[in-house]
Amino acid sequence: MTDINLFDKSGFQERMVEPLTKPETESIPRKKKKSKEMKKLRFFPKEEIYAMLVAIGIGLLVWWYYSLTTFVRSDIKEFTPQEFMRRLESGQDNISWLRALEL
Amino acid sequence: MLAICIKNDWIRYAQADIDNQSFILNQLEQRPLPPELRSCDLRSPELAVQLQKLFQEIIDSRSIPDREVFISLGYDWVDCHLLDVDRRLSVVENETYLKWVFEQRQGILWEDTVVFFQETTNGDDNTTQVLTITAMKNVIESIKIALDNSGTVPVWMEPSVQSIMRVVTKTTDEFTARSMTIEPSGEIFRAQFHTKDQLKAMAEIKLRSGKFSSKFVKGDAAFVDGCLSDLNAFLKNNYLKLNLQVFLIGEFSEKYLKVLRQKNGQQELITIVNPFSGMENSRVELPPVTRGSWFVEIVGLMQRRLG
Numbered sequence: 153m154t155d156i157n158l159f160d161k162s163g164f165q166e167r168m169v170e171p172l173t174k175p176e177t178e179s180i181p182r183k184k185k186k187s188k189e190m191k192k193l194r195f196f197p198k199e200e201i202y203a204m205l206v207a208i209g210i211g212l213l214v215w216w217y218y219s220l221t222t223f224v225r226s227d228i229k230e231f232t233p234q235e236f237m238r239r240l241e242s243g244q245d246n247i248s249w250l251r252a253l254e255l
Numbered sequence: 256m257l258a259i260c261i262k263n264d265w266i267r268y269a270q271a272d273i274d275n276q277s278f279i280l281n282q283l284e285q286r287p288l289p290p291e292l293r294s295c296d297l298r299s300p301e302l303a304v305q306l307q308k309l310f311q312e313i314i315d316s317r318s319i320p321d322r323e324v325f326i327s328l329g330y331d332w333v334d335c336h337l338l339d340v341d342r343r344l345s346v347v348e349n350e351t352y353l354k355w356v357f358e359q360r361q362g363i364l365w366e367d368t369v370v371f372f373q374e375t376t377n378g379d380d381n382t383t384q385v386l387t388i389t390a391m392k393n394v395i396e397s398i399k400i401a402l403d404n405s406g407t408v409p410v411w412m413e414p415s416v417q418s419i420m421r422v423v424t425k426t427t428d429e430f431t432a433r434s435m436t437i438e439p440s441g442e443i444f445r446a447q448f449h450t451k452d453q454l455k456a457m458a459e460i461k462l463r464s465g466k467f468s469s470k471f472v473k474g475d476a477a478f479v480d481g482c483l484s485d486l487n488a489f490l491k492n493n494y495l496k497l498n499l500q501v502f503l504i505g506e507f508s509e510k511y512l513k514v515l516r517q518k519n520g521q522q523e524l525i526t527i528v529n530p531f532s533g534m535e536n537s538r539v540e541l542p543p544v545t546r547g548s549w550f551v552e553i554v555g556l557m558q559r560r561l562g
Contacts, residue, residue, distance in 0.1 A: 158412040164372045
C-alpha cells in the first residue's frame, strides 16, 4: 500500500491502476445501441402495434358505415294514396294480406 | 530527522540519525498539548501561531540540530475513510465521484476541506477500495507555515492510521492472515483491521459482558464482523485456535485485562505493540513496553524515512 503525504498535492497522488475492463466499458454502450437498433428494425414496440390496431379498427368502422349506408336506402319515398291504390290494382305489389283484408 | 506525532491531546517526538538503513535514537519525549491546542477550532487563524510556538519549544529542546520533519496526525486532526469506487471508471471519473461524495458529507465545511485519495488492492473485479483522508486546509497550511518559520523543512505528513499500520504489519507473524490493532479511548476502543499488507477497515468497538461488538465501521464491515465473531468465540471457548492477531496500543484497565488476558497453550490473545523491539542503536533509555507502545507512530515515521 502506497502512503499519502499530506504535504503533497490533494486528490490521487499516484496514478490508479488502469481500468482492467476498459474496452468493455466502451463496447457496452455500442452493443446496447446496436441491439436497440436491431430491435427497432425487426420489431415494433407494443405501443405502435396497439396504435396500428386502433387505426385499422377505425378504418374498418368507417368502411362498414359507408358500405351500410349504401346498402340501406335512406331516401324512402312514400306513395300517395292514389298511387298506392293504382299499384295495388295493377298487381305490381304482392301484398296479398291487404287484398284479403279488402275482400 | 525529527518525528512528531500529535494525537489524543499529546505530542510525542523523537530525533534520530539515519545511518545505513537503520536509525540511532537521540531523543524521545512526550508532553501534553498546551490547553489552547486541545479540541481547538481547526479553522482558527491562530492555529499557525500556536503550533509555531509549540514546534519552536521542541526544536529548541533538541540535543542535535536537524532540519527534516516528519509528522503523524491523530483522528482528532484528520479523518480517514475507506470507500468503494468502480474499477472500470477512469481516475478522473473516480476522483470527481469521491469529491462529490465528500462535498455532500462536509456541507458548508467543504470549502475549507482538502481531500487525499489512495487506492488499495481491496475489492473485487468491479470495485476497489480507496483510502481517503480529509483535513482542514488550515491545519495543513498552519503546520507547514509553523515548521517553515521554525527553520525546519516539512518533508512528510500522514494520518496516524498509516504510521501504525507500517509498524504493525511488520510485526504480524507469517501464519496469521488477519490482525487487529486496538487502542483504548475512554469507554470504547479505536481499532484498525489489516491483512498482511492491507488496511481493511477502521472501527470503534466496545466490550460488553465479555463480548466485542462494533459501534461503527469504515471499510470492509464483513471483515470486521468476521474478526470480532472469531474473537468472541475464542473468549467463550479458549481452546479454539484463533487466526487473528490482536495488538494493543497503550494499556487496558484491570476490568478489561481480566477478560482479555486469556491464554490458550502458547497462544496469547493480546500482544502489546513494542515499536522499539530489536532496536539496538539508541542514545536514550527506551521506555518499557506499555509506555513504549504510545510511540508507535514515531517509529512508523522513522520506518517511512528509511523507505
